[in-house]
Amino acid sequence: xxxxxxxxxxxxxxxxxxxxxxxxxxxxxxxxxxxxxxxxxxxxxxxxxxxxxxxxxxxxxxxxxxxxxxxxxxxxxxxxxxxxxxxxxxxxxxxxxxxxxxxxxxxxxxxxxxxxxxxxxxxxxxxxxxxxxxxxxxxxxxxxxxxxxxxxxxxxxxxxxxxxxxxxxxxxxxxxxxxxxxxxxxxxxxx
Numbered sequence: 049x050x051x052x053x054x055x056x057x058x059x060x061x062x063x064x065x066x067x068x069x070x071x072x073x074x075x076x077x078x079x080x081x082x083x084x085x086x087x088x089x090x091x092x093x094x095x096x097x098x099x100x101x102x103x104x105x106x107x108x109x110x111x112x113x114x115x116x117x118x119x120x121x122x123x124x125x126x127x128x129x130x131x132x133x134x135x136x137x138x139x140x141x142x143x144x145x146x147x148x149x150x151x152x153x154x155x156x157x158x159x160x161x162x163x164x165x166x167x168x169x170x171x172x173x174x175x176x177x178x179x180x181x182x183x184x185x186x187x188x189x190x191x192x193x194x195x196x197x198x199x200x201x202x203x204x205x206x207x208x209x210x211x212x213x214x215x216x217x218x219x220x221x222x223x224x225x226x227x228x229x230x231x232x233x234x235x236x237x238x239x
Contacts, residue, residue: 052115117155175209
């Protein structure tokens, strides 16, 4: 049996290691990340996380435990993906500043036909910021590969006023929820 993280995200890899899970393999299956219309933010990330797990199923052994995740930023129920360019990053950050938004992560843990999918929402509040500050942040390159155009674990933290919920969820993996899910697959942390 192997533990497999089906994600290329370095942040998710780091968070698994912080949880004490250091013996895992990385697998990045091809998956269609489109989803049906009309889903709530939580249903959307759960749907995509499960699609990723099912895509990985064909590439792993029956007893392997696979973890997949999908994180999205939602402002007023509208999805903010990764910025296409610097102007797109500025548009997103301008929309976020002085407001709150939701970061939602869907997580799936799968072993054979046993599949468990859950999601975690976290509310993030941005401070007011000038266009010059936002352009300065964008010039660092930090926002360009992140949903919502910011990374809370790096310089983007300087734009965040407060977080209600799981901080690690905003990084891309709700570690407490995942630890509870893994218990159902025999992985325990303190007992």
